[in-house]
Amino acid sequence: MSLGANDWTLRRRVALLLTVVTLILIGLAGAAAAVAAQNRSQIDTVLNQTGPLRVQGQELLNALLDQETGIRGYAVSGDRKDLAPYDAGRDLERQRMASMRALVADFPAVDDELAAVQSQSTRWRETVAVPVIEATEREGPAAGQALVDDRARQEFDQVRAAADALQREILRARNDAAADVRSSSNLLAVLLIVAAAVVALAGIALVLSLERMVIRPLTALAGQVREVAEGDYQHRITGSGPPEFVHLSDDVDAMRRKIARDLAEVREARERIEWVNSQLQKQAEELTRSNRDLEQFAYVASHDLQEPLRKVASFCQLLQRRYAGQLDERADQYIAFAVDGAQRMQRLINDLLAFSRIGRLTTGFTEVDLNKVMGDVAGQTEAARQYADAELTWGELPVIRGEEPLLTNLLANLVSNSVKFRRPDVPPKVHVSARLVGDEWEISCADNGIGIEPEFADKIFVIFQRLHAKDAYPGTGIGLAIVKKIVEYHGGRVWVDTDTAEGTAIRFTLPALPADVEAAHAAGSEDGTGDIPAEDGGTGRPAEEENTAGGQESAERPDTASEGGRTGGMRETVG
Structure with missing residues (x-):
């Protein structure tokens, strides 16, 4: 043919x-x-x-x-x-x-x-x-x-x-x-x-x-494509000239029809998404109100429970002191159970109250020197460290923006946990260090204690979560939950380093000041490596002598850190 x-x-x-x-x-x-x-x-x-x-x-x-x-x-x-x-x-x-x-x-x-x-x-x-x-x-x-x-x-x-x-x-x-x-x-x-x-x-x-x-067929085709691109998706595209251009026009028109169908589906999907977003927005608002009400309830409940609890604890202690030895042995045991329960309830309410206050009662972020914070932590934990013959050291720590009371509570909880969860007959050693990773400070609290099994690494940060009986290590199970909430409130994250050969290393991040990041990059460029130094303190200068705090005398644990416990190499959420 x-x-x-x-x-x-x-x-x-x-x-x-x-x-x-x-x-x-x-x-x-x-x-x-x-x-x-x-x-x-x-x-x-x-x-x-x-x-x-x-x-x-x-x-x-x-x-x-x-x-x-x-x-x-x-x-x-x-x-x-x-x-x-x-x-x-x-x-x-x-x-x-x-x-x-x-x-x-x-x-x-x-x-x-x-x-x-x-x-x-x-x-x-x-x-x-x-x-x-x-x-x-x-x-x-x-x-x-x-x-x-x-x-x-x-x-x-x-x-x-x-x-x-x-x-x-x-x-x-x-x-x-x-x-x-x-x-x-x-x-x-x-x-x-x-x-x-x-x-x-x-x-x-x-x-x-x-x-x-x-040129003429292409110009005509381009004009029709522009009409479609300007929004006229129903405009049919026709071609002229050699068969290749006619086929090209047919293919472009087929693409136009597919795009038109897809856009119709996108519009429908967008309308459905907008409706779902509006529902999610409503649910988010409801959830925010619910969380606010729960925090308020936790605060009010904790505050209102203090008075009757103190009364119960006081009278139980009076019964214990006045009638100790006058009743039978079982009665003395019952009274001891009541006193212990009241005290544990009081500690639990105090920790719950502290947990509810994080992020709600704020003094505003300021520049906080973590070296000074560690000095305060050493003072707060001195009695417990003397009782356990523990050694606390820390390297050069950075200055970050945050709330000093919360950061003090954070590090005190970590140090107290490390001192408490020690191995028998092994003097505890706790070391706090920091290094700059990108635009964040990675701060580590490492000890030589009993350690944490990898399968429980995430479980310990759940509130009221315990991995063992309270008789082995006392505590409320809120301490590390408080740690996590404080870290997240400051824009960081916290985790357990499961690769540690001995003891436990809990690491968390805090945003670094821009000046520290620039100085680290400048130091890395000068030494020709382009890497950010990872020494203690992470400031690009040699780490100064470690600050050390230790103790020998027996003392009770201070009230500034929450209690907790662990057995069998598993750590619970404590403070």
Whole structure:
């Protein structure tokens, strides 16, 4: 089935145009190559044949003249030396005749003239030169001069005439060759001009074809696409021109239809999401109110429970002091249970009250030096550390923005936990350090205690969560929950480092001051590493001597840190 003109693809049309142009250019190139070869041959003829022929023809004439001069001189003087020009002329004549014979193969007329010159020169020698030489040798110069008469001059004139005719024929052959060179050069130039004209016409035809078959259809298609892009997604896109453009238009229109369907689905989904967001917003507001009410309830409940609890605890202690030993052993045990329960309830309420106050009663963030905070923590935990013979050390700690009372409570809880959860017969060692990681300070509290199993690493931060009985390690189970809430209130996170080989390492992050981050980056650039130093203190300078706090005397645990407990290598949430 034959294709119509409109069914021809753009590739087919361009290929046809290029094929026609290529064939024409190949033909012109072949003709130009043939003409160039002919031109080179003609130039070679002018340079290597007719030119040397003219020079050698003149030298041949000079050789003939030398012979005639030698004969005249010898006839006058009778001296054999005067025949030297004659002998040299004959040698030169033979040489030039031989060399010219090799050059006249393509010039028959020149060859004929050369043969005429040779015939005339041979005749002159036979009729004039040889008789003069012989007569001079036999009879002397007078006899020789007698033979050099008008007839002798006429004979040599014929030789000269033949040499002149040879030169004219050589000149004519040279002019004909030069004319052929000019003609072939002109023809070669014409062929080049025709080739350039073909290329120019092909370029013009290609440009016009592209304008009609490519640019106009593409411009029209781009205009329709812009209409769709401006929001008219129902505008149908049609194409014109070669089949490729028609297919492209169909594909673009199919894409438009798909986009229109997707946009309709997106609108529906967005409407559903907006409705869900509005419901979530309402639920978030309800949750915020609920949390606020719960915090208020926890505060009020804790505060209101203090008075009756103190009364119960006071009277239970009075019963214990006044009637101890007056009742039976079981009664004393019951009273001890009541006193212990009241005290534990009081501690629980105090910790719950402290937990509810975090983030609600705020003094505002200020710049806090954690080195000073650790000094306060060392003082608060001194009694407990002396009782456990514990050693507390810390490296250079940073200055951060936060609430000093909360940060003190945070570190006191961690240090108290490390002192409390110690291994039997092993003096506790607690070390607090800091390093800069990115734009956060990573602060670690590491000890040599009983450690925490990895599966309980997240469980210990849950409020009221205990991993063992309260008899092993006393506590309310709120301490590490308070730690987590304080850290998150300051914009950080807290976790247990489960890769620690011995004891426990609890790590938490706090945002660093911009000046510390810039200084660390500058220090890293100066030492050529580009890394942020990770020494104690993380300030890019060598860590100062560790601050140390220790104790030997027995003492009760201070009330500033919540209590807790752990057994079997598992730590509970304590404070």
